[in-house]
Amino acid sequence: MDESAMKGPISIRLPKAMMSELRAHLFQGDGDEHGAVIGASAVATARGLRFLGRRLFLAVDGVDYLPGHRGYRMLTADFVRQCALACADDGLAYMAVHNHPGTDSVALSGDDMASHRRGYPALLDILDGSPVGALVFAHQAVAGDIWLSKQNQLELDHAVVVGRTQETMYPSPRTLSGTDPQYDRQVRLLGERGQDILSAQKVGIIGAGGAGSLISEYLARLGIGHLVVVDFDRLDATNLPRVVGAKRSDLRPKWLPAPIARLLRYKAKHKVDIAKRVAQEANPRIQFEAIAGDITDSAVAQRLVDCDAIFLAADTMQARLVVNALCHQYLIPTWQVGAKVQVDPPTGKIQDVFSVVRQLVPGETCLWCNELIDSTRLAEEAASPEQRQAQRYVDEVPAPSVITLNAVAVAHAVNDYLFAVLGLLDADQMVTWTKCRPLDPQPAIELPRQDTVCPECVGRLGMGGLKPLPVRE
Structure with a gap:
């Protein structure tokens, strides 16, 4: 060493x-x-x-x-x-x-x-x-x-x-570092020790779109000391209704033709830069790492191995694969957050609408065990554009998305994180996953399964750097 x-x-x-x-x-x-x-x-x-x-x-x-x-x-x-x-x-x-x-x-x-x-x-x-x-x-x-x-x-x-x-x-009770007066109303619930814990946390967020931008703002306003937000994407006009803090000035002006914009190297802002701006406005002392990259890249994934928690707000299978491995391999509790609108392609009729929160507990709950990582989609995502064209994959149609659906999932997830990291939950409480539907007053509670010989959650548990992550070098 x-x-x-x-x-x-x-x-x-x-x-x-x-x-x-x-x-x-x-x-x-x-x-x-x-x-x-x-x-x-x-x-x-x-x-x-x-x-x-x-x-x-x-x-x-x-x-x-x-x-x-x-x-x-x-x-x-x-x-x-x-x-x-x-x-x-x-x-x-x-x-x-x-x-x-x-x-x-x-x-x-x-x-x-x-x-x-x-x-x-x-x-x-x-x-x-x-x-x-x-x-x-x-x-x-x-x-x-x-x-x-x-x-x-x-x-x-x-x-x-x-x-x-x-x-x-700890070896003995810790002395508190002192609480910023702006968190007075939170301290009345969380206590000074709770606020002290939050200020020392490093939290990773994968995805800075509709859900990820909300997570970033919530955590910044809660007083989290260090955020690492990963997203390779830039803002476009269809993101404006959902990305927190996005402004029209963050886009490429309509009056500027694309060829001239390329010549001048004028591009829309990265979503992570918008998230950083919003977080620093809420908490000027926050340490914020805005990574305009892909979680499937080795160098990017390594920036998250010492996180205290991770939120997954990107819905690619490759992102699920890497974050699931980070959770178990580096013993980092993780929350997968999402919202989905299922539409019947021929008729356009809405079949289902829901917001979902899944907590991944190292060694206990796993996306592989619950068949939430699709090998076929993994292979499709790993293919180059030329390979996809040669194999005649149909271009994906953008999925419906509404900020309120994202907000429901994010609120549940961040609350769950908050109470978990501060030890305010029953330590023996069973891990459950929550699915909320707008037309159903009762959330659906799912009990995740576990395969005791799973090569991911069991095979990677606590391995750290002794086992490669499923990333691209």
Whole structure:
């Protein structure tokens, strides 16, 4: 690992199912100490070094976890060796785990740190470049000692449990950074701690059209600290009724002929630039990355790997494929948002109208498992214009779209994100998908399916950079 690229705090993200299994093992109700090992991939970004939980090895009491020679308890040499070799084979970092009593504060003991100094240099040799570390959990706190090398040891800043709702744990309660008075009315609901969490969030939005532009404005007004918005498209006249903040001056003037516009390199504004303008008007302090590109490009997708959440507001199969992979591979909760008007082509009669919100929870809900990624359409989208013409694909007719339908989906999705990231939802609540129809007063609730051997949500879970994303280089 390139230690010179290490910037920012060290954190670990754990899928909810893994954390639930680990908690049940560590806190068995006997008041005693128990042990385990987590195998995690490591992702180094400008926001810090982020570990992603991939494998969990539970130490059996009396077999793998015994009374210690210098401390209270210890993992046996054989268990440590087996776990370290398994992590080395998979390219994972090795994280030893145990528990201490307490609720919201915890720390590694002097005996713990001494054992690291004795054993971790040899483990670093076994791991051949992958980090080695130790985590200690209380019920609602975590601390860690992370060895990037024999000369470089750092403390864990925090851990995030990623599920239907999110939980963030620190070594001890955090001091609030202070709330901007403009958020006074929000703070009355979310609390100062909630507003503090939002200000530290990095959120990705794929698509800056009718739905994506609304998401961007909502999040900016909520006080999200960092937005990354991706869309290659430029504004055209048919977008004006739906793209938030779009002006006629953002278009190519009608009086300017197309050949002259090309000669002068005069083009309509990119949708992401309009979204940036709107967001900065709402929140001048926001960090906004406007990416006029395609999420299926490798360099673009890499800009999203350290997001805290992603919204998918583009309806191509390729965008679904990449974002679904980002969700599970990098443990990023994702909301797919859309509105659809189904029309009978021969008659033009409207068959169905709905707005839909689908939350993708890493390792739990997946677009592949629910047959929402069409392989045939994937192949069609991947074909060049010449190939499409040769194979005589029929040009797609623009789908009907109305801003109010987008607004219904976006409001549900952003509310869901807001309550999930702030931990205001029931942690054990089942993940459901919502479909709203204008003529039906009751939203339709869908229960997503999961394939326990799915190569996408299960096969990619927590892999980080160890597995290529399904993108173009």
